[in-house]
Amino acid sequence: MSFYKTLKSFDSILSNIEEWIVYILLAGMLTVVFLGVINRSFIHMSIPWSEELARYFMIWGVFIGASLGLKRSVHISVDALILIIPKSWQQIVTLFGNMVGFIFCAWFFYIGAEFIDRMMNMGPLSPALRMPMYIAYAAVPCGFALMSIRYLMSCLYFIYEHKRKNIEEVTENNTAVFNGSESK
Numbered sequence: 001m002s003f004y005k006t007l008k009s010f011d012s013i014l015s016n017i018e019e020w021i022v023y024i025l026l027a028g029m030l031t032v033v034f035l036g037v038i039n040r041s042f043i044h045m046s047i048p049w050s051e052e053l054a055r056y057f058m059i060w061g062v063f064i065g066a067s068l069g070l071k072r073s074v075h076i077s078v079d080a081l082i083l084i085i086p087k088s089w090q091q092i093v094t095l096f097g098n099m100v101g102f103i104f105c106a107w108f109f110y111i112g113a114e115f116i117d118r119m120m121n122m123g124p125l126s127p128a129l130r131m132p133m134y135i136a137y138a139a140v141p142c143g144f145a146l147m148s149i150r151y152l153m154s155c156l157y158f159i160y161e162h163k164r165k166n167i168e169e170v171t172e173n174n175t176a177v178f179n180g181s182e183s184k
């Protein structure tokens with residue numbers, strides 16, 4: 001199996017896993033909020049942990065969903081610079097932007113992982129659920145790890161496409177020379 005097919009397969013598997021996790025988190029958040037509202041409306045008593053659990057579901061969903069947004073190119077971006085530079089430079093600037101994004105996300109993953117390590121050693125608990133707080137905060141390094149993988153994959157796709165384009169150009173030129181008609 002070629003590197004490109006492996007990359008595409010990994011991309012597809014990662015996207016499916018992220019989508020299902022986001023769906024489950026969203027459904028869990030909606031269910032918890034719905035039960036909290038129903039309980040307050042009919043039983044006149046709130047569930048003390050429902051708001052906190054819904055908040056943690058939302059946080060995890062946002063950080064995992066950010067990776068999906070990156071894969072689907074739906075994040076807000078300023079592309080004015082890309083549009084005004086020559087076509088030949090647009091891909092290079094895009095690749096540079098993806099590399100900067102990878103470095104940024106990898107750095108935030110590193111900072112987040114260190115923070116989680118410290119949180120695990122300190123041991124604070126959430127107010128209502130009494131769960132370790134590092135579980136909630138782990139959404140940050142997890143999301144940035146997934147986004148750094150997405151940026152790295154974008155760079156690898158670009159490099160593969162660029163190599164493939166160069167190989168096609170060389171093949172076309174060799175065919176033209178072999179057939180006796182040179183292309184410009």
